[in-house]
Amino acid sequence: MNVPVLNLRGITKSFGSVSALESFNLAAYEGEVHALVGDNGAGKSTAIKIITGLHQADEGVVEVLGSPLPHRRSPASLSEHGISVVYQDLALVECLDIATNLSLGGLPRRFGMLDRRRMHKDAQTVLGDLKVRVTDVSTAVGLLSGGQRQIIAIARAVRLNKPLLLLDEPTAALGVQETAHVGEIVDQLKADGKTIVCISHDLEFVFQHADRISVLRLGRTVASRRTEDTTRAEIVGLITGAIRPDEGAVA
Amino acid sequence: MPQLRKVFARQEVSLLFVVIAIGAATALKSSAFLTTSNIQQVFIASVSIFVMGCGTALLVIGGGLDFSVGATFTLGGLLTAQLMVHSVPWPLAILVGLIACVFVGVANFAIITYLHVPPIIATLGSFYVLTGITTVMTNGLDVLPLPQGFQTLAQDKFLGIPNTVVFAIVVGVLTWFVLERMPFGINVRALGGNRDAALGNGLAVAWLDVALYGTAALTGGAAGVMYAAQVGSGQVNAGGSSSTLTVITAVLIGGVSLLGGLGSIQGVAMGAVLLSLINNALVLTQIPPTLNTIIIGSILICAVALDHLRRERLYRKR
Numbered sequence: 429m430n431v432p433v434l435n436l437r438g439i440t441k442s443f444g445s446v447s448a449l450e451s452f453n454l455a456a457y458e459g460e461v462h463a464l465v466g467d468n469g470a471g472k473s474t475a476i477k478i479i480t481g482l483h484q485a486d487e488g489v490v491e492v493l494g495s496p497l498p499h500r501r502s503p504a505s506l507s508e509h510g511i512s513v514v515y516q517d518l519a520l521v522e523c524l525d526i527a528t529n530l531s532l533g534g535l536p537r538r539f540g541m542l543d544r545r546r547m548h549k550d551a552q553t554v555l556g557d558l559k560v561r562v563t564d565v566s567t568a569v570g571l572l573s574g575g576q577r578q579i580i581a582i583a584r585a586v587r588l589n590k591p592l593l594l595l596d597e598p599t600a601a602l603g604v605q606e607t608a609h610v611g612e613i614v615d616q617l618k619a620d621g622k623t624i625v626c627i628s629h630d631l632e633f634v635f636q637h638a639d640r641i642s643v644l645r646l647g648r649t650v651a652s653r654r655t656e657d658t659t660r661a662e663i664v665g666l667i668t669g670a671i672r673p674d675e676g677a678v679a
Numbered sequence: 680m681p682q683l684r685k686v687f688a689r690q691e692v693s694l695l696f697v698v699i700a701i702g703a704a705t706a707l708k709s710s711a712f713l714t715t716s717n718i719q720q721v722f723i724a725s726v727s728i729f730v731m732g733c734g735t736a737l738l739v740i741g742g743g744l745d746f747s748v749g750a751t752f753t754l755g756g757l758l759t760a761q762l763m764v765h766s767v768p769w770p771l772a773i774l775v776g777l778i779a780c781v782f783v784g785v786a787n788f789a790i791i792t793y794l795h796v797p798p799i800i801a802t803l804g805s806f807y808v809l810t811g812i813t814t815v816m817t818n819g820l821d822v823l824p825l826p827q828g829f830q831t832l833a834q835d836k837f838l839g840i841p842n843t844v845v846f847a848i849v850v851g852v853l854t855w856f857v858l859e860r861m862p863f864g865i866n867v868r869a870l871g872g873n874r875d876a877a878l879g880n881g882l883a884v885a886w887l888d889v890a891l892y893g894t895a896a897l898t899g900g901a902a903g904v905m906y907a908a909q910v911g912s913g914q915v916n917a918g919g920s921s922s923t924l925t926v927i928t929a930v931l932i933g934g935v936s937l938l939g940g941l942g943s944i945q946g947v948a949m950g951a952v953l954l955s956l957i958n959n960a961l962v963l964t965q966i967p968p969t970l971n972t973i974i975i976g977s978i979l980i981c982a983v984a985l986d987h988l989r990r991e992r993l994y995r996k997r
């Protein structure tokens with residue numbers, strides 16, 4: 429097979445005495461929707477934050493298209509590496525409006541000043557493309573419901589148009605209809621050739637949209653399966669530990 | 680009428696009504712109030728607070744806090760004065776004085792960021808240290824005489840408006856522009872509104888912090904220099920803790936939220952004018968000045984409580 433777009437090898441991370449990840453591995457290939465599942469506290473979000481540079485791994489490397497990322501890096505360099513992300517806590521600023529939140533980290537300038545008109549137009553365009561019904565992009569994010577916020581956070585990541593997207597529980601706060609909507613967005617991104625790493629507790633969503641499922645348990649990768657080669661029962665068993673991990677999956 | 684409600688939801692609009700009400704009441708009681716010279720006096724007295732308030736407001740909107748600003752104010756005026764007394768030309772003296780103040784801001788930033796001391800403690804500490812340094816620097820004596828050229832900077836008028844007021848307007852407009860029209864200002868609001876989000880979205884958080892602490896110290900020092908020119912001497916007791924508290928009070932009354940993210944320079948201007956107006960009104964109406972602190976304290980509490988209410992209406996809990 430070709431070089432993975434994203435390759436995590438032997439990532440280990442502890443917070444004080446709490447070990448969050450122990451030689452965690454993950455390889456996501458181009459055009460693939462790669463689901464990462466596991467119980468609460470398994471270390472999924474920690475893995476995402478290590479990729480983005482919010483946390484530094486104690487050990488291990490993060491490779492993008494075969495080249496390792498510098499060990500110490502800030503989320504500011506994420507775009508340069510072709511990655512965009514939706515954090516589990518969404519990382520939205522409540523006192524700023526939707527348009528500003530969508531552009532945060534790369535505000536459009538004109539003669540050095542903020543180009544508010546372009547920012548609003550961009551926001552309307554990206555939300556329109558994603559078929560999100562928002563009456564006014566100058567509404568403060570603090571006024572939105574949890575689900576609306578989640579869509580805004582996803583829209584921000586999509587807007588950056590990077591080859592690799594990391595989604596940390598993108599459907600956690602969403603109703604049935606909105607979840608289906610996010611599913612459509614994921615399918616569309618995949619059709620556009622993007623690679624997506626998606627953390628989710630929603631196994632129905634995972635089985636509907638993922639090409640590959642990796643299971644994380646107590647900080648270790650216990651299995652990685654192609655979706656068509658596995659069943660929900662098996663994945664649930666791997667998550668809870670009822671099914672023993674693959675030989676060699678645990679380093 | 681959502682537009683109208685939006686206007687009234689702004690702190691500076693409610694403040695404007697308070698200012699007009701106090702002004703009207705004072706004018707009824709004292710014929711000396713509505714004279715050009717008295718109104719000018721009100722503005723001149725608010726200038727130092729406002730200039731200091733500009734940098735402080737940016738910092739607080741960005742989620743920081745600076746208790747050392749009263750001491751930085753003293754340092755700016757004193758150091759500039761001392762250099763001039765040692766026959767350094769006044770433009771250079773001002774420049775060095777201001778650079779020293781920026782350095783204080785950078786030191787505040789470094790203590791907070793690298794020694795992990797909470798802002799309130801770090802800047803309270805540097806307040807005391809600076810106060811000591813300025814006293815030692817001058818043996819506790821005021822520094823004078825200052826060159827005439829320097830004094831006219833503050834004492835002259837421009838188109839009939841005192842230079843200090845013009846200076847405050849320039850600083851205010853600049854700060855407003857940076858906060859409302861520059862990407863920097865938006866990033867500052869993002870930083871104060873949700874620091875984790877700012878980090879996660881790749882904002883240069885450390886640079887924003889150092890710029891904010893530097894700016895707060897710079898406007899503090901600039902106000903101090905201006906004050907020295909105004910009174911014609913570098914005064915050891917120019918700033919101090921009351922100065923720090925007055926500035927922070929003006930900023931909070933002006934609707935800047937201690938929780939970060941929210942606030943405007945127009946509000947700070949209203950806050951500064953209101954504080955100076957209250958002083959003036961009490962003197963003119965011969966109400967004992969001891970009542971001053973009671974009134975200001977009550978207004979501060981009301982303003983912050985109002986702000987909280989407003990925030991609750993503005994942002995729903997998830």
Ligand SMILES: Nc1ncnc2c1ncn2[C@@H]1O[C@H](COP(=O)(O)OP(=O)(O)OP(=O)(O)O)[C@@H](O)[C@H]1O
Pocket residue numbers: 443446447448466467468469470471472473474475516
């Ligand atoms: N900043 C931190 N400081 C200390 N401990 C942390 C920190 N972040 C995560 N942890 C710990 O690391 C472990 C893994 O947390 P993580 O957030 O990665 O789990 P998760 O798989 O994303 O869980 P969830 O499904 O609940 O989101 C937990 O035990 C957590 O308490």
Ligand SMILES: [Mg+2]
Pocket residue numbers: 472473474516596
């Ligand atoms: Mg998580």
